[in-house]
Amino acid sequence: MTPIEVAVHAEAALGEGPTWDTAEQRLIWVDILGSRVHTYDPASGRRTVMVTEQHVGAAKPRAGGGLVVNLRDGVGLYGPEGFRWLHREVVPGRRANDAAVAPDGTLWAGTMRYDEAPGGGTLSRFAPDGTVGVVLDDVAVSNGTGWSPDGRLMYYVDSPTRRIDVFDVDEDQLPVNRRTLATAEEGFPDGLTVDADGCVWVALWDGGAVRRYTPSGELDRVVELPVPRPTACAFGGADLTDLYITTARTGLEAPHPMSGSVLVFPGAGKGLPQPAFAG
Template sequence: MLHLRAVPCSPLPGRLTEGPLWDDRRQELLWVDIPEGLVHRAALTDGRDGSDGSEEHDLALLATLRFDRPVGAVALCASGALLVAAGASFLRVEEDRPVAEAVELAAAEFPDDGLPRRMNDAAVDPAGRLLAGTMAFDESPGAGALYRLDGDGLVTLLDSVSISNGLGWSPDGSRLYYADSPTGRVDVFAYDPETGALSDRRPFAVLDRGVPDGLTVDSEGRVWVAVWGGGEVLAFTPEGTLHARVEVPASHVTSCAFAGPARDVLVITTATAGLDEERLRAEPDAGRLFVCRPGATGLPTTPYADR
């Protein structure tokens, strides 16, 4: 098993940075800060040797979009726009237009039970459909759901979800990996690439500490899982065997994605949310983005099929 260590990048800490996404067309990285309602875009510098012999990268912030509600995730659109899961809505945003001119493509119909909910993690499947999950602000069990958005509208795939999180597909698109965080495990579904239908849900990997948050899949089919409360990213083979452990000097690790021209740099997001003053002093880089080069490459980023 590989043992690796991630090092911080340059952006200032966020409260709950999430959803890193590599834009192959513009060669830039996007990510969100959920409670602040922010979508960031940055350039990733070439690697250089650090003082400890490790390779370091920096992120140069290029632009930030600000929304009036929490932003759970951002995706690329085939048209060149962005698709933002914000509050209860899916918003199509032209980057050269004001956020106020965003077009709502659909909105989730939350139960009328007085329990506030919001969008959380989201990802685009190999056919260009968006899967996005929700959760209650107070993390009430069973209050969330998993949705699919495509040209035919919004469909509920799963209900009674607590904290809908990581989503990723096997290289051939026949498997969907999914984390409902409080379960403490990542599940795998059989996935129909033609219809987007789910079936045959079963446990894929059970964590020994912390809970699974965001995840990504590499070109060899390995599943890289951010561990909230564990200060690490774990990689599992397609058979569910532990392949690598990436140490992150921040306990609340939220997500990860492969970035860079060769998609061989693992970018890891973290959070300060939920840390008390003592933990914040012990983790001065919490909330920042981290990188490492784990000897794997990511899959190309599929855009949402909006044309």
């Protein structure tokens, strides 16, 4: 039986976006609907919670310290100077969702409508100077984004499609030649991470599992979980071998006692160091 443990006992409404902060040796994750950014140091057990003024889709470390956050009304920066907007764009009925930092240090941040209407979301690329470019503009629920170890492939999930898509990355570091890597028959693909072998681990919302796909799209591992709504996964720990999994309680009539907590699968595999946002 897979040795799933509870890393952080919590009752997050919509836990999301686990990220291993290599510089600080801690896990960063968010409760989107709770408007909270959490950190957890597995070595000491220390936890912190920061309340944001808006729903927060993701929080990632910055190269110079602090955090970049994907908020309802745009992308903001926390640092020694306090908070400032990197890019603010208010769209009624829309909120931030998952985000990822590319190998070049840019932030790729997704949005979605609260009603999950098709075409209401986007995936945008944010440069350190605040320059923004919309990469995908016909998205329902923008979710997991990640890159192959050599940076030549990008993986992406628009959850209602049930697909994990793969793109080639061109000389301008933009995705081209979209195609399907794999399709989930049970549950909806949500957040993802790419391991050192180039395999893609995907959390399945309403699927109660994390699945690992090879670069050719073959399903080669299924990690069954005790909760119905895992949301995302990331490798962490000193040697990047522990798989952390965020979970949600929202929408469940009778949540499992572990729903809303952060789970961990010790020794699941070998992850890649995640780059910090260069801004």
